[in-house]
Amino acid sequence: MRAQFVLSEIGIGLRRNLTMTVAVVVTVAISLALFGVGLLIQRQVETMKDYWYDKVEVTVYLCGKESEVPSCAAGAVTGDQRDEIKADLEALPQVKEIFYESQDEAFQRFKARFEGSAIADNVTADALPESYRIKLKDPEQFQVVASALTGRPGVESVQDQRALLERFFRVLNTLQRIVIFIALFQVVAAALLISNTIRVAAFSRRRETGIMRLVGASNLYIQLPFLLEGAIAGLIGAVIASGLLAVGQYFIQDEIAPAFAFTRFVGWDALLDIIPILLLAGVLLSGLASFFTLRRYLKV
């Protein structure tokens, strides 16, 4: 097998079919970029989950002056009740850490979070509840804590932040699935386009391939230039997709992430993980599409 021969045939092929090669490269780039976005979103979700689950708290809201819940019939929580609740909390084996937030502290946090908006000016410290923020050793054990404390005098409600997050993550998971679905759809489109391009290329070279078959060239030798053409186009597309993702990552990292301080975004390491996957996918996609198209079309 003469490498020079194969290389020159590839060069001829790529140049002759330039428009279609470009079409293949663009389609592969878009499909793989979308696929890459899907992968990144998936990793992002995992990262966020890890980050948030680590921070998840059970919040025990203590009765304030205005609470209307039955267990608050006696009015605001008293010092004794507070101490009792604290003791019970400490006694629970599931509890890892307890943090007390007074009304003033809640007020400061509220003001900081909603700084600049009208609501911050209209709220007083009294309107915000005191709370015990509890970190559990195992976030799944929320029920135990809840049942221990709900309805106790002085306790207004027990809230599992994880329930809130679950909803949030369900949205993210759906988003993730949609992106991957779109990406797969694009990948199918890319495969079909590659298939067509190779068919056109094979057709325009049918004279050469016919003579090659007559003269006794082995099937692999005839197919190789086309396969490599397809693979190169796929590789270039994958490189472009990686480039697009890198640009996107830079943009997110430097522009968006600082504004979204409440969560961590996937870093460059995730991107570096994904790039080899994309490159491999690009080459395989094009290579396989070319191979099977040629088999059927050339009867080779």
Next chain:
Amino acid sequence: MIRFENVTKVYPTMTRPALADINIDIEKGEFVFLVGPSGSGKSTFIRLVLKEEKATKGRIHIAGRDLARLSDWKVPRMRRQIGTVFQDFRLLPNKTAFENVAFALEVIGKPRSLIGKVVPEVLELVGLAGEENSMPDELSGGEQQRVAIARAFVNRPMILLADEPTGNLDPTTSVGIMKLLDRINRTGTTVVMGTHDAAIVDQMRKRVIELENGTLVRDQSRGVYGYSR
């Protein structure tokens, strides 16, 4: 060298078989004319020998090997031992005469050094010694066919199949081509040539196999073209 035993070939779209129960035995070194009107099965014969098509019934042996037992991926290697020449020359228009002949060696992986040595030799053999760098459209029909013959012969094949090689050539040029084929035959290559050219057949008096509508009607050594009708 080529043996057809009760070979029948039916194409899917045809009502009658392209070849019906053909028995032919061609020995090594023979020169055989395959004559008959269009559609008689001459081209089918050639395609069966190349295993471009598979026989519907019967057995075909090439150099002692049963074609039916040859697996598909071994077919290219078999074809390297069979040179082919066609009516339309089948040269690559963007390559010079040298490159066209070299192509047959390149695709089977022969090294540059060998190609550089052997191609000029065979071009000289066919009488095109100075034309290495000419493009096909710069050559006459006869010269193009010589290039095609050079390409078919460069690998020193056992069999040379020619499907109407003089079909596009004038009588004088045709004679030149036939002389060349005769010379090649005398080096020991078995030559099977399908043709309409009555004059050539009559002149050369080689074995004549006549096909009509897919059946063998005549097999005559030192035969003539004429239909005995």
